[in-house]
Amino acid sequence: MALTRIHHIGIAVHDADKTAEVWRDTFGLETALDTELDSQGVRGVIFPLDNCEIELLQPTREDTGISKYLETNGEGFHHICFESTDVAGDLITAKESGIQMIDEEPRVGLTGMIGFLHPRANHGVLIEYAQPPDDAPQHTGPESGPGPHALHHMTVAVNEVAPVTESWTERYGLVGREPFSAEALGLEGQFLDIGPTAIELVRPMPGSGGPLPRKLDQSGEGMFMLALTVRDAAESVEHLRGEGWTVTDANAGAFISPKHTYGARLRLSEA
Ligand code: CO
Numbered sequence: 001m002a003l004t005r006i007h008h009i010g011i012a013v014h015d016a017d018k019t020a021e022v023w024r025d026t027f028g029l030e031t032a033l034d035t036e037l038d039s040q041g042v043r044g045v046i047f048p049l050d051n052c053e054i055e056l057l058q059p060t061r062e063d064t065g066i067s068k069y070l071e072t073n074g075e076g077f078h079h080i081c082f083e084s085t086d087v088a089g090d091l092i093t094a095k096e097s098g099i100q101m102i103d104e105e106p107r108v109g110l111t112g113m114i115g116f117l118h119p120r121a122n123h124g125v126l127i128e129y130a131q132p133p134d135d136a137p138q139h140t141g142p143e144s145g146p147g148p149h150a151l152h153h154m155t156v157a158v159n160e161v162a163p164v165t166e167s168w169t170e171r172y173g174l175v176g177r178e179p180f181s182a183e184a185l186g187l188e189g190q191f192l193d194i195g196p197t198a199i200e201l202v203r204p205m206p207g208s209g210g211p212l213p214r215k216l217d218q219s220g221e222g223m224f225m226l227a228l229t230v231r232d233a234a235e236s237v238e239h240l241r242g243e244g245w246t247v248t249d250a251n252a253g254a255f256i257s258p259k260h261t262y263g264a265r266l267r268l269s270e271a
Contacts, residue, residue: 002090003172005195007083007111007130008046008053009154009226011264012066013075016045016058019262023047023054026243027147032139037110042066044110048139049228051196052151055081055110076263077223079126080154081111082172082194087131091115094129097171112136123158124222127172146239148228148268153191153198155267157215157224161190161201168192174199181205187212200227211265227267230254236268 013019016034023029029047036043041064045056057078059067069078084090087106094117095101103115112132119126141149158164165176174192181188186208192199202224204213215224230236237254240247248255253269 002085003082003129003194004085005083006052006151006154006197006199007081007132008055009077009151009223010055010057010079010081010126010128011076011262012069012073012078013056013058013262014070016043016056019056019058019075020045020047022261023056026240028142028145029054029147030139030142032137033110035110036060037108039108040064040066046110049141049148050150053111053139073219074263076258076265077226079116079128080199080223081114081128081130084129084131087113087115087129090129094171099171106131119222122168123156123164124220125156144231146230146232146236148230148236150229150271151197152227152229152267152269152271153200154223155189155200155202155225155227156222157212158201158203158221159216161188161203164201165190165192168199186210225265225267227269229271230268231270233268233270 024031031045032048033046041059041061043058043060047054057066091104091106095104100118100121102118106113106115109130111130114128114130117127161179168174169176174194177191179190186205187202188205189200189202202212233252233254237247237249245260246257253267256266258265
């Protein structure tokens with residue numbers, strides 16, 4: 001097992017120029033790459049944070065996976081990419097452990113050599129492995145400003161937490177913290193660490209309402225919310241409200257409606 005961190009979060013969008021207005025103009029992130037992969041029929045735009053990247057994926061043809069994904073699911077979170085130091089070996093290990101694969105061998109992607117595992121094998125989460133080239137530039141997020149500068153964690157909605165923890169700690173080398181329950185929020189869950197980043201598994205408590213049970217009802221298990229770190233949450237909330245955004249101010253953080261971010265549900269909070 002050679003997975004070291006969450007390398008990036010992939011987000012499917014119809015128009016990367018429009019969505020870039022959020023990440024570049026509103027949040028102040030820099031565009032590190034904007035390129036087309038002809039073989040895949042996809043345009044990728046990458047915005048680095050300190051410990052992770054945001055990857056916008058826009059279809060450039062109609063017969064592609066990403067374009068079918070948008071047709072079925074609409075815009076929003078598309079995949080979690082783990083960085084690997086040996087992508088060929090990790091794909092073999094995954095296949096040998098019985099995981100349903102999309103790619104059994106590495107191919108060229110936006111971030112070096114990559115391969116995908118099937119979302120059916122991972123509670124609705126499409127997982128990518130990527131091995132960046134040795135000379136890949138080390139980017140960082142913005143050094144100041146009200147926008148996010150790092151990934152805090154990626155929240156995944158599941159029906160049961162414990163079996164996913166058991167599976168993902170074994171498969172991907174994630175390290176589980178103590179399970180938690182948050183009565184006030186109507187959910188329970190567990191953080192799984194990987195390097196400087198983490199995945200949070202959550203499930204709604206019986207009878208609770210809100211976007212989490214709605215997501216599970218409507219589209220089943222899968223990526224739910226991206227939590228990003230800001231330097232000063234109050235300043236971020238003020239900045240976004242100044243842009244006309246509806247922001248729920250809670251727990252020294254901001255919950256942002258996906259209507260402002262082309263389908264990506266975000267939480268900004270201080271580290
Ligand atoms: Co990717």
